[in-house]
Amino acid sequence: MANPHVLVIPFPVQGHVIPLMELAQCLVEHGFIITFVNTEVTHERVLDALADKGLLDDRIRLVAIPDGLESEEERKIPGKLAEAIYRVMPGKLEELIREINASEEEPITCVIADQGLGWALEVAGKMGIRRAAFLTAAAASLVLGFRIPCLIDDGIIDHDGTPIKKQTLQLAPTMPLMNTSDFVWARVANLALQKIIFGAMVQNNRLVKLADWLICNSTYDLEPGAFDLAPEIKPIGPLLASNRLGNSAGHFWMEDSTCLEWLDKQPPGSVIYVAFGSFATFSKPQFEELALGLELTNRPFLWVLRQDTKDGTNATYVEGLQHKTATQGQIVSWAPQQKVLSHPSIACFLSHCGWNSTVESVSNGVPMLCWPYFADQFFNQSYICDIWKVGLGFKRDASGAIAHGEIKNKVDELLGTMTFKERALHLKERLMNNIGEGGSSHENFTNFVDWMKTQKSS
Numbered sequence: 001m002a003n004p005h006v007l008v009i010p011f012p013v014q015g016h017v018i019p020l021m022e023l024a025q026c027l028v029e030h031g032f033i034i035t036f037v038n039t040e041v042t043h044e045r046v047l048d049a050l051a052d053k054g055l056l057d058d059r060i061r062l063v064a065i066p067d068g069l070e071s072e073e074e075r076k077i078p079g080k081l082a083e084a085i086y087r088v089m090p091g092k093l094e095e096l097i098r099e100i101n102a103s104e105e106e107p108i109t110c111v112i113a114d115q116g117l118g119w120a121l122e123v124a125g126k127m128g129i130r131r132a133a134f135l136t137a138a139a140a141s142l143v144l145g146f147r148i149p150c151l152i153d154d155g156i157i158d159h160d161g162t163p164i165k166k167q168t169l170q171l172a173p174t175m176p177l178m179n180t181s182d183f184v185w186a187r188v189a190n191l192a193l194q195k196i197i198f199g200a201m202v203q204n205n206r207l208v209k210l211a212d213w214l215i216c217n218s219t220y221d222l223e224p225g226a227f228d229l230a231p232e233i234k235p236i237g238p239l240l241a242s243n244r245l246g247n248s249a250g251h252f253w254m255e256d257s258t259c260l261e262w263l264d265k266q267p268p269g270s271v272i273y274v275a276f277g278s279f280a281t282f283s284k285p286q287f288e289e290l291a292l293g294l295e296l297t298n299r300p301f302l303w304v305l306r307q308d309t310k311d312g313t314n315a316t317y318v319e320g321l322q323h324k325t326a327t328q329g330q331i332v333s334w335a336p337q338q339k340v341l342s343h344p345s346i347a348c349f350l351s352h353c354g355w356n357s358t359v360e361s362v363s364n365g366v367p368m369l370c371w372p373y374f375a376d377q378f379f380n381q382s383y384i385c386d387i388w389k390v391g392l393g394f395k396r397d398a399s400g401a402i403a404h405g406e407i408k409n410k411v412d413e414l415l416g417t418m419t420f421k422e423r424a425l426h427l428k429e430r431l432m433n434n435i436g437e438g439g440s441s442h443e444n445f446t447n448f449v450d451w452m453k454t455q456k457s458s
């Protein structure tokens, strides 16, 4: 039998492209051919950042379709990208599939779409191709989405998603504490935008439920309560490049691997790793508080400062900081994060709590300091601090900032006892058992692969 051909399509942001690319690389090891569809802009970035173009298996074909926008300026306007994607990409995706399936190539028999791209699942359904949705965030975030009708019935939010009052919910005992004001749709600039985002989410959740499979980068151990409430979501994580002894791919920036040599020179369990994923940015005063706080800890640190966060003022400050802390710290624009987190010299991870960073940290037994910005990051912080108890959050001052003294104190509190490290190592052990023979993620993944191999287009 010829190799089955699967089309994989991520939402065009970094925290989605990396895990879907990891999934693609796992599928190739099971004999699949992958057509990986990025937007044109993302496609260029991914190719530019691939230091070694031969890194990707040639059974993964990278292709591009337009996102419907003309300029980077437009892409930065909230809601604009999602709206353009929805207007333009379904037609382009359908065209692409038709072209491939009319060619000599093995036809596409399954579409794996990012959970946020319900329309791609709709396109597949319309073309008689079976479909799976992949959730890049915690299962808890989708469980919350599925509960929207109940939240409205229970008077917690209104029909536009606006919280009726500020309150904290916990949908099940092992689920994170969720503050209504942190609901992803409620943290936007204005009511008009909130209505659009909320409506799109409700519509998207309806489409996701039509998928034949709904998989995610998590495990039953991490989120037992969420999987009890939504057993249709099947965890296949933790998805890490190291599990298949490979490299992670799909990065938007080129990794600076020199920091690994620097880490080799640091004592075991000594370094604070600081990274805020691919979106988060700082005000200048907050940036300086963080720099000062790190300096005050007197511990070595590795800090990822993306190029796009170094505006004119910060750039000068970063230069000064680099000079001043040259013996204590290392600053890079983009790190090989998965390798960094598995390095023996890492003591803890100061993170914005994006789900990928969270999974990568707990899979390596690294305790965390939580600095969430938006969306699911607040729920993830609650998992880390309240449920798994492998990290600490920061207190903000009256102006909403996190002061240097607070940063130093929390680092000392986290690293001043072995309790957090011991819990983190214990959690790591349980997580990693999921992907071995007999583990539940392994079993879900195997069933998923078998289903794709035996399926016929309906």
Ligand SMILES: O=c1ccn([C@@H]2O[C@H](COP(=O)(O)OP(=O)(O)O[C@H]3O[C@H](CO)[C@@H](O)[C@H](O)[C@H]3O)[C@@H](O)[C@H]2O)c(=O)[nH]1
Binding pocket: 014, 015, 016, 018, 136, 137, 138, 251, 275, 276, 277, 278, 279, 280, 304, 333, 334, 335, 336, 337, 338, 353, 354, 355, 356, 357, 358, 360, 374, 375, 376, 377
């Ligand atoms: O120097 C760096 C910094 C990050 N990464 C990688 O980039 C990814 C970042 O993903 P994540 O930690 O999830 O952060 P975001 O990029 O902010 O992710 C978006 O997507 C996530 C998944 O849906 C959400 O949980 C987040 O809230 C959302 O901001 C991870 O795989 C990291 O390993 C690197 O390789 N090098």
